[in-house]
Amino acid sequence: MPPITLPGIDAYAEAHSAPDPAQLAGVAGNDLGMGHLVSGQLVGGLLRMIIHSLQPKLILDIGTFTGYSALSMAVALPEGARVISCEIDPERAEVARKHIAEAGYADVISVRVGPALDTIAAIEEPLDLVFIDADKPNYHNYYSATLPKLAPRALIVCDNTLWRGEIIDADSTDPDVQALRRFNEAVAADPRCESVMLTVRDGVTLIRRV
């Protein structure tokens, strides 16, 4: 993925940030030949910083893929806390379950196979942290479905909200760009929340309910 920052800046930031925890070795999507889909070291580190402060009990990870984001967060969780991770593709879910079991987190992370919106609808406990990183046309649906379920100090973290910088290309006809643009505009205009869009890697938006 081409960076949205100056050439070399992401590599510099990665070199001067905590490395991926050892439990993530081999989880970065390469076994499925799609390493570019994982959220990566900087986003994983940002999520762990949030978790250390927030001390969440329940995290929702929307978009499991190989389990990289779920494991990135699980390693920082306090005792007794859990991650529910949503994946529509059964093959990817199996790969993720294998990685999660090998890392010793099978009791902490539950991978739910099926459309994430169905998984979200079945969750009754308050969500302390939500990481949205699945199909872009559903970002607004994931936001709408999780907002009413948030615990008082919860955060929603959304990946890829600047989409390789193409988000500001007014001529883009890419359906993902158009969906992300509609999502970004809706969040910025929603009086129920406060948000900040960070130019980290591919764009990361943090949202809290006010």
Ligand SMILES: C[S@@+](CC[C@H](N)C(=O)[O-])C[C@H]1O[C@@H](n2cnc3c(N)ncnc32)[C@H](O)[C@@H]1O
């Ligand atoms: C970008 S990848 C997730 C990467 C992961 N969060 C990480 O950091 O390693 C997006 C994943 O969302 C899954 N996905 C797409 N549509 C979905 C849906 N409707 N419900 C659940 N998962 C979905 C895809 O199969 C894919 O594995």
